[in-house]
Amino acid sequence: MLVSTALRESFPDGVFVAGCPSRTVLDHVMSKWGPLVLLALADDEPVRWSELRRRAEGVSEKMLAQTLRTLVADGFVHREARPVVPPHVEYSLTPRGLELAALLQPLMVWMVQNAPEILEGAAASQA
Amino acid sequence: MLVSTALRESFPDGVFVAGCPSRTVLDHVMSKWGPLVLLALADDEPVRWSELRRRAEGVSEKMLAQTLRTLVADGFVHREARPVVPPHVEYSLTPRGLELAALLQPLMVWMVQNAPEILEGAAASQA
DNA sequence: CAGCATCCGCAGCGATACTG
DNA sequence: CAGTATCGCTGCGGATGCTG
Numbered sequence: 001m002l003v004s005t006a007l008r009e010s011f012p013d014g015v016f017v018a019g020c021p022s023r024t025v026l027d028h029v030m031s032k033w034g035p036l037v038l039l040a041l042a043d044d045e046p047v048r049w050s051e052l053r054r055r056a057e058g059v060s061e062k063m064l065a066q067t068l069r070t071l072v073a074d075g076f077v078h079r080e081a082r083p084v085v086p087p088h089v090e091y092s093l094t095p096r097g098l099e100l101a102a103l104l105q106p107l108m109v110w111m112v113q114n115a116p117e118i119l120e121g122a123a124a125s126q127a
Numbered sequence: 128m129l130v131s132t133a134l135r136e137s138f139p140d141g142v143f144v145a146g147c148p149s150r151t152v153l154d155h156v157m158s159k160w161g162p163l164v165l166l167a168l169a170d171d172e173p174v175r176w177s178e179l180r181r182r183a184e185g186v187s188e189k190m191l192a193q194t195l196r197t198l199v200a201d202g203f204v205h206r207e208a209r210p211v212v213p214p215h216v217e218y219s220l221t222p223r224g225l226e227l228a229a230l231l232q233p234l235m236v237w238m239v240q241n242a243p244e245i246l247e248g249a250a251a252s253q254a
Numbered sequence: 255c256a257g258c259a260t261c262c263g264c265a266g267c268g269a270t271a272c273t274g
Numbered sequence: 275c276a277g278t279a280t281c282g283c284t285g286c287g288g289a290t291g292c293t294g
Binding site for chain 2: 026029056057118119121
């Protein structure tokens, strides 16, 4: 199999190299709230700020804003503000963001399914 | 499509809920060095500590130790120490870790491939 | 409603020194 | 070789208050 070797050979400037750009993207996407926000947006419908805060339960205003800003800057998320009062802003995935979310989703599903068993073992190894 | 809605409905106690166990696993796996170490181990061959440090370029001793400890506790990584002098310790993926790495791999490949274009756009939006 | 600005505590992380 | 122990700082991230 040798997937990591294959990965390293096919991408000599890949994730494993310190200066690689992918490290930055990695940190953005794998940040504490990145995956949650990305998946919360993986609807066909645009999602509003307040709805996002509810979906990514536990996120603070600051962290949501910060996460959204980097995701927008990276071109994963599209931000559309309608100039009305009260303000109405909608977030949605760009095509690039959709690609990413598609790759993220099976990972998250797997985690949710396996998390209980995993933490059970971890707690046991504590004792 | 509605993948996030589907995700939320099929897993009412899923990633989106604050207290969910999957949040803990998420944080372990998505930590700064988690994905790197997991993929660095995705060989069929066991990998030694010193080799791991080289593969996950930039990781400090402390962070490698910490990351490995949580990954072992979560049952993703198997640690085998042979009682010889000088010490010889090998790390490898458990079956569970292999499942996870298989899901992680396409994501990392995608990131490495798209990172340059992504950061280009991000830099442009800076100006 | 959808943010931004500010303050601040604490833990994440790096650097260094030491051990079996 | 494969770690552990300790120190010190940086910056993440929460809380609060303010604006268009």
